[in-house]
Amino acid sequence: MMTKCPDSCQISFAATDQQLKTEQTLAAQAKALSHPARLRILHILHTLDAMDSCLNSDLVSELGLAQSTVSEHLRILKQANFIKAEPNPPKVCYRINREALNTFNAKFSDFLS
Known part of the structure; x- marks a missing residue:
């Protein structure tokens, strides 16, 4: 049951520019986390991070997805700043960005x- 605000109650839901920016940033980051494959990638990177390692192997077989799909998931996570990509020729080494995840949280x- 919802309690009604008395007539004298004045609640303002107007958002400041900073609040709107925060909401937009949080929504974009939450969207980056909203796919099971991206959560799986973060879990893999978290596990590797605990071993002081990074991912430079092929995720396609691990995720059972096409290379282009995996690349898109990595791009989205990188754009949200949840992962870092470090050149490790001939491949790229992906690491979890724990600071960005902690900040989001x-x-x-x-x-x-």
């Missing part, structure tokens, strides 16, 4: 508090 928690 903190901002999301602050947003709801």
Whole structure:
């Protein structure tokens, strides 16, 4: 049951420019996390990070997806700053960006508090 705000209650839901920017950033980052394959990639990178390693092998066989699809998932995670790509010729070494994930978690928690 929802309680009605008394007539004298004045709640403003107007957002500041900073609040709108925060909401847009959080939404874009949440969207980057909204696919099971991207969550799987982050889980793999998290596991490798614990071993002080990075991913420079082929994710296609691990995920069972086409190379172009895997590349797109990596691009989205990189654009959201959740992963870092380091050149490691002839391949690229992907690492989780723990700082960015922690920042997202903190901002999301602050947003709801």
